[in-house]
Amino acid sequence: MTLPRGWSLQKVPEVLQQRAGWIRKHLSLLQATPGEFPAHLSRPETAYREEARRYFTQRTRYWAERMGVTFGRITIREQKTRWGSCSRQGNLNFNWRLILAPPPVIDYVIVHELAHRLHLNHSPAFWATVGRHLPDFARHRRWLKENGHRLWQYTGEEKGDVPGG
Numbered sequence: 195m196t197l198p199r200g201w202s203l204q205k206v207p208e209v210l211q212q213r214a215g216w217i218r219k220h221l222s223l224l225q226a227t228p229g230e231f232p233a234h235l236s237r238p239e240t241a242y243r244e245e246a247r248r249y250f251t252q253r254t255r256y257w258a259e260r261m262g263v264t265f266g267r268i269t270i271r272e273q274k275t276r277w278g279s280c281s282r283q284g285n286l287n288f289n290w291r292l293i294l295a296p297p298p299v300i301d302y303v304i305v306h307e308l309a310h311r312l313h314l315n316h317s318p319a320f321w322a323t324v325g326r327h328l329p330d331f332a333r334h335r336r337w338l339k340e341n342g343h344r345l346w347q348y349t350g351e352e353k354g355d356v357p358g359g
């Protein structure tokens with residue numbers, strides 16, 4: 195089996211168990227050429243939103259404990275200009291479309307937002323916190339910059355399943 199970039203070997207058995215189906219989908223997404231969206235991702239948008247809520251809640255709990263921070267509510271929405279945000283009160287917003295991204299990228303967004311519980315800015319201290327927990331975060335950040343637009347290719351049930359297909 196070939197590992198996607200950004201996967202840590204130690205985490206593989208655990209993640210494989212939890213997410214075998216998702217891994218297959220993510221691999222397909224990564225291999226898809228821009229402009230195409232794999233047909234098997236054409237579940238109704240509500241299914242992705244539900245998956246996003248479940249997955250983000252689970253991973254946020256995991257990372258918050260590791261980072262020693264608390265958080266408030268988690269809201270899943272579709273923000274046009276951002277993948278996530280963290281309010282002063284510690285309430286977190288995540289864009290449901292991230293569920294279509296590789297798991298290490300999702301972890302990066304979660305760790306980024308939780309790091310704002312310690313630093314309400316993007317100071318060197320903030321990035322040091324992110325880097326302490328995700329040493330290769332820069333790669334995931336770059337993935338989002340370069341491929342984030344592809345997460346918008348999925349248009350949900352209203353407009354049909356496979357854009358351009």
Ligand SMILES: [Zn+2]
Pocket residue numbers: 306310315316
């Ligand atoms: Zn930020």
